[in-house]
Each structure stands twice: as C-alpha cells, then as structure tokens.
Amino acid sequence: MKSLCLPATLDALEEIGKYIVEAAKNADLDAKAAYGLRLAVDEIATNIITHGYKEAGKIGDVAVSGVLTDSSLTIVLEDTGIPFDPMSHNLPGDDYLSLPLEERPIGGLGIFLVLKGVHAFNYEHVDGRNRNIFVMNRPVGTPE
Amino acid sequence: MEIITREQNSLQIISLKGRLDASTAPQLQTNFEGNIVLGNRFFILNCQGVDYVSSGGLRVLLIMTKKVRALAGGLVLSNLHPFVEDLLTMAGFNKVIPTVASEEEAINLLTKGETK
Numbered sequence: 001m002k003s004l005c006l007p008a009t010l011d012a013l014e015e016i017g018k019y020i021v022e023a024a025k026n027a028d029l030d031a032k033a034a035y036g037l038r039l040a041v042d043e044i045a046t047n048i049i050t051h052g053y054k055e056a057g058k059i060g061d062v063a064v065s066g067v068l069t070d071s072s073l074t075i076v077l078e079d080t081g082i083p084f085d086p087m088s089h090n091l092p093g094d095d096y097l098s099l100p101l102e103e104r105p106i107g108g109l110g111i112f113l114v115l116k117g118v119h120a121f122n123y124e125h126v127d128g129r130n131r132n133i134f135v136m137n138r139p140v141g142t143p144e
Numbered sequence: 145m146e147i148i149t150r151e152q153n154s155l156q157i158i159s160l161k162g163r164l165d166a167s168t169a170p171q172l173q174t175n176f177e178g179n180i181v182l183g184n185r186f187f188i189l190n191c192q193g194v195d196y197v198s199s200g201g202l203r204v205l206l207i208m209t210k211k212v213r214a215l216a217g218g219l220v221l222s223n224l225h226p227f228v229e230d231l232l233t234m235a236g237f238n239k240v241i242p243t244v245a246s247e248e249e250a251i252n253l254l255t256k257g258e259t260k
Contacts, residue, residue: 010167017163017196035196035227042198046166097236109199109235116234 001026003065008053008079016045016064020075023066027073027138036117037136041075043110044086044132052081052130070138072119077132084130085123086111146193147175153251155186161193166200173204176211185217188250192223197231209241218242220250 004019006012020041024034041064048062063078092112114121120135145162156179162168176187187208191197205221212219221243224232232238244250 013165013167014163017165032227032230035231038196039198039231042165046198046200050166109202113199113231113235 001066001068003063005061005063008049008060008062008081010046010049012049012062013042013045016062016077017042019064019066023068023073023075024136027068027136029073029136030139033136037073037075037134038117040114040117040121040134041077043114044077044134047084047086047110048077048079048081048130048132052079052084056082058082072138073136075134075136077130077134079130080128081130083125085125086114086132087121087123145171147172149175149179153255155188155251155254156184157188157190157247159190159193163196163198164191164194164201164204165196165198169200169204172201173207176208180211180215185212185215186254187212187217187219188247188254189219189221190223190247190250191221191225191228194228195225197228199235202232202235202237205237205241218254220244220253222247222250 001023004015006015017038020038021034024037029037045062052058053060058081060080065076067074092108096108096112118134119137122133124131124133145160145164145168148159150157158176160172164172179187209219219241221241223246224243229243232241232243242253244253
C-alpha cells in the first residue's frame with residue numbers, strides 16, 4: 001500500500017482516518033473492526049501531534065503506511081517527535097472502567113481504546129523515529 | 145464539522161455532522177460554551193450525522209456534561225450511530241451521559257426532569 005506523509009497538525013487526522021478506512025476496506029475488515037482500527041490509529045496520531053510535536057515545540061511530519069498480507073493488515077505510524085512509548089505511561093489497569101470518570105488517569109482512555117481496538121499493538125524507537133505498529137487479523141475465508 | 149442549533153420546548157437542540165475527534169471537538173466546545181453564556185442549561189446533542197468519535201470527542205462530551213450539571217441543567221445524546229454508542233459503552237460513559245434513540249425521547253427525558 002502507498003504510504004502517506006503529512007505535516008503533524010491536527011488537520012492530518014482527517015487524512016489519516018480516510019487512509020485507514022480505505023485500508024480496512026481493502027483488507028475486508030468488518031465495519032466494527034474498521035472502527036476499532038481507525039480509533040486506535042487516531043488516538044496515537046493525536047498523541048504524536050499534540051505531545052510529540054506541538055507541546056514539545058517541534059515541527060515535523062507523521063507518516064502512515066500499511067502492509068496487507070493474506071492473514072493480516074499492519075498499519076505503521078512513524079514520526080520524529082520526542083520519543084514516546086504509549087505503553088509506558090498511564091496504562092489502564094483492570095479497574096479502569098470501574099473508576100469514576102474524574103478519577104481516571106488522564107490519557108488512560110486513549111491507550112485503553114488502542115488496546116481494545118486492534119489485535120496487536122507495538123511501539124519501537126528506531127534511528128530517531130517513533131514507530132507505532134497496529135496489527136489486525138483478516139477475516140478467514142473471505143470470498144474474493 | 146457542521147453544528148446547527150435550534151430551540152424547541154425551551155431546549156437547545158444541537159445537530160452535529162462530521163467527525164468528533166481532537167481536531168473538531170474544540171468547535172463543539174466553543175459553540176456550546178457560547179450557548180451557556182446566553183443562559184441556556186438544557187441541551188440535546190443529536191449525533192445522527194456523526195459516524196466517528198474518538199477520545200478527544202468523548203472528552204468534550206464529558207466537559208459539557210459536567211458544565212450543565214454544575215448549572216443544574218441537563219445534556220442528553222440522541223440518535224447515536226451504533227459504533228459510537230459501542231464506544232461510549234466501552235469507555236463507561238453511558239453511565240454518566242444519558243443516551244436515547246430519538247430527539248423526542250430526549251425532549252421527554254429533559255422536560256420530565258426539569259423543575260419549573
């Protein structure tokens with residue numbers, strides 16, 4: 001799949017969303033799975049743009065790419081904002097949903113939705129770049 | 145995002161169209177806060193035209209809910225897209241923000257609970 005490189009501003013969210021919707025369609029994901037993936041990518045992209053760049057006083061790009069195989073769709077977000085591992089902060093515990101809204105850790109909801117929305121999520125920092133990796137299993141036996 | 149507000153039965157009915165995410169939610173918040181300044185306290189958010197909400201959108205819905213409660217008012221969401229409703233449930237927001245299937249039900253809910 002063709003990759004997309006966008007200036008890291010909140011305006012990029014719309015284009016990233018469209019890219020994911022298209023990728024999910026190509027991968028035959030059902031509508032619910034597609035929403036989960038779009039939400040997961042959107043949450044991380046929002047973090048990259050606001051925390052990785054804007055609040056850090058940095059300017060740069062966010063790139064989205066996709067790899068489709070027979071069994072999975074992998075989406076990768078890459079950026080050169082400050083190194084940030086989403087899994088290292090505010091990871092919601094088992095009691096997350098039982099906490100009153102005002103007592104929940106800030107930022108916890110985003111990563112909660114990421115982990116709920118995709119089959120696998122990984123983060124790595126390689127050559128000065130953040131790489132957030134989202135994997136969706138494709139439906140088995142989908143007719144062509 | 146398109147935001148259209150009208151008044152009915154002394155309630156503010158806000159119809160939304162588009163994505164409610166980190167880039168568009170501030171528009172809704174600004175619009176809503178402007179409406180609060182005018183003295184309005186009871187709101188229906190018709191989300192029929194919203195097929196996508198992220199945590200940035202949820203955050204603003206929560207801010208709005210807290211604000212109307214502080215003013216002894218009310219906010220009800222109506223006509224939610226099934227996936228958006230799933231998201232509210234998954235995030236536990238359905239316990240805090242009332243959601244109904246139609247504007248009519250929202251009007252009933254708000255006028256019933258309203259003491260005049």
